Amino acid sequence: MTHAQSDIDTAMDELQHAYDEALAAGAPARHHPRRDYAPYRSSLLRHPKRPLVPVTGGDPETVELSGPVFGPTDVTETDNDLTVQHGGEPLGERITVSGRLLDRAGRPVRGQLIELWQANASGRYAHLRDQHPAPLDPHFTGAGRTLTDDEGRYTFTTIKPGAYPWRNHTNAWRPAHIHFSVFGTAFTQRLVTQMYFPNDPLFPHDPILRSVTDRAARERLVATYRHELSRPEFSLGYEWDIVLDGPAATWIEEGR
Amino acid sequence: MAETFLPTPSHTVGPFYGYALPFPEGEQIAPKGHPDTIVLHGYVLDGHGDPVPDALLEFWQAAPDGSLTGAPGSLRRDPVTGGHLGRNGTDFTGFGRVATDADGHYALHTLQPGNAGPPYISVCVFARGLLHHLFTRAYLADGADPLLDSVERERRATLLARPGENRSYRFDIRLQGEGETVFLEFT
Numbered sequence: 001m002t003h004a005q006s007d008i009d010t011a012m013d014e015l016q017h018a019y020d021e022a023l024a025a026g027a028p029a030r031h032h033p034r035r036d037y038a039p040y041r042s043s044l045l046r047h048p049k050r051p052l053v054p055v056t057g058g059d060p061e062t063v064e065l066s067g068p069v070f071g072p073t074d075v076t077e078t079d080n081d082l083t084v085q086h087g088g089e090p091l092g093e094r095i096t097v098s099g100r101l102l103d104r105a106g107r108p109v110r111g112q113l114i115e116l117w118q119a120n121a122s123g124r125y126a127h128l129r130d131q132h133p134a135p136l137d138p139h140f141t142g143a144g145r146t147l148t149d150d151e152g153r154y155t156f157t158t159i160k161p162g163a164y165p166w167r168n169h170t171n172a173w174r175p176a177h178i179h180f181s182v183f184g185t186a187f188t189q190r191l192v193t194q195m196y197f198p199n200d201p202l203f204p205h206d207p208i209l210r211s212v213t214d215r216a217a218r219e220r221l222v223a224t225y226r227h228e229l230s231r232p233e234f235s236l237g238y239e240w241d242i243v244l245d246g247p248a249a250t251w252i253e254e255g256r
Numbered sequence: 257m258a259e260t261f262l263p264t265p266s267h268t269v270g271p272f273y274g275y276a277l278p279f280p281e282g283e284q285i286a287p288k289g290h291p292d293t294i295v296l297h298g299y300v301l302d303g304h305g306d307p308v309p310d311a312l313l314e315f316w317q318a319a320p321d322g323s324l325t326g327a328p329g330s331l332r333r334d335p336v337t338g339g340h341l342g343r344n345g346t347d348f349t350g351f352g353r354v355a356t357d358a359d360g361h362y363a364l365h366t367l368q369p370g371n372a373g374p375p376y377i378s379v380c381v382f383a384r385g386l387l388h389h390l391f392t393r394a395y396l397a398d399g400a401d402p403l404l405d406s407v408e409r410e411r412r413a414t415l416l417a418r419p420g421e422n423r424s425y426r427f428d429i430r431l432q433g434e435g436e437t438v439f440l441e442f443t
């Protein structure tokens with residue numbers, strides 16, 4: 001069965017309205033998407049129907065209150081510059097994306113691994129199963145890694161990715177986005193998400209972005225253009241801070 | 257702890273992480289050739305019982321001596337070529353990452369975790385269609401345990417990996433429906 005964009009839009013509007021009403025009636029804000037968001041059709045058979053089972057953080061021996069660690073051996077010098085990984089300059093608009101990795105108390109998460117991956121400037125992934133008939137760029141793969149510094153800061157140099165079509169419904173297009181994978185100090189803080197660019201006209205039509213029904217939470221997925229981060233005659237600068245959810249291990253001052 | 261910063265929402269890993277996230281020897285937490293190596297393996301299945309061929313699983317566990325400090329070097333790189341060197345062959349990083357294959361199958365080679373109580377490996381599940389990852393645990397033995405004891409009797413088995421031949425343990429993950437795996441929420 002094929003779905004028209006208008007069907008998907010109507011379904012998204014209904015879920016948005018229901019969320020807004022619940023919020024106005026005093027329900028707590030929902031920062032993450034629900035796993036059963038029907039307009040994103042791949043979610044239908046892939047979300048649990050039973051409630052999650054709580055594990056309370058009281059037990060310090062809970063394995064998930066610690067997490068994997070990474071170090072300088074896990075990244076190479078050029079891993080955070082996606083424009084120099086091949087013999088020539090990739091096509092597209094060069095950008096610098098920078099921000100801080102923080103926990104919910106605003107404390108920097110230091111020395112942790114941030115990975116990203118993205119489509120090229122024409123909206124094509126360097127992935128065999130991406131069938132979008134847009135050109136591959138021999139000078140761009142679109143995968144990068146870095147470790148956060150002592151202030152929790154990260155920086156990537158890359159290319160602004162293009163929008164691309166997908167098969168959720170007829171004429172479905174994803175707004176331009178960069179996929180991020182982030183580790184905290186505890187496995188419970190693990191996060192995989194996507195960063196968007198300001199003022200994209202595709203936002204209202206995208207069931208993945210709109211699966212985050214909380215409007216303020218949705219805005220936290222959109223980077224901010226920062227002229228100070230733009231580099232003269234080189235790249236446009238975007239700032240995007242990432243805040244990790246989930247219980248963290250006991251904070252050790254000056255640790256990590 | 258004051259929680260003044262609001263969290264960045266989760267999103268699905270999507271279908272195209274394959275050239276970015278998996279890394280050579282991601283499934284080999286055990287040092288190469290270690291005589292005590294065990295294999296945790298199984299299938300990821302959707303609500304129709306069909307295999308999920310594009311799931312990404314991550315594993316985190318205590319070292320055999322019980323330590324939870326981990327070690328860097330899971331994704332060790334070659335600074336000269338920029339390629340992946342694989343793990344250094346001795347350090348136990350405690351972290352593994354495996355994409356399911358076309359049959360929805362995964363296999364992790366590791367050592368027995370030495371955590372207090374029944375040994376378990378923590379599992380984080382990502383997939384296209386899964387807007388927010390899921391946590392579960394693969395227990396390698398049954399026993400008194402705060403989580404195991406808190407779930408209903410008929411669901412407890414979904415957290416228990418079944419010992420098989422050649423030091424293997426079978427642990428299937430059912431995302432939905434009959435025999436749905438117990439997934440966890442850390443509070």
Ligand SMILES: [Fe+3]
Nearest residue numbers: 174177179270
């Ligand atoms: Fe994408």
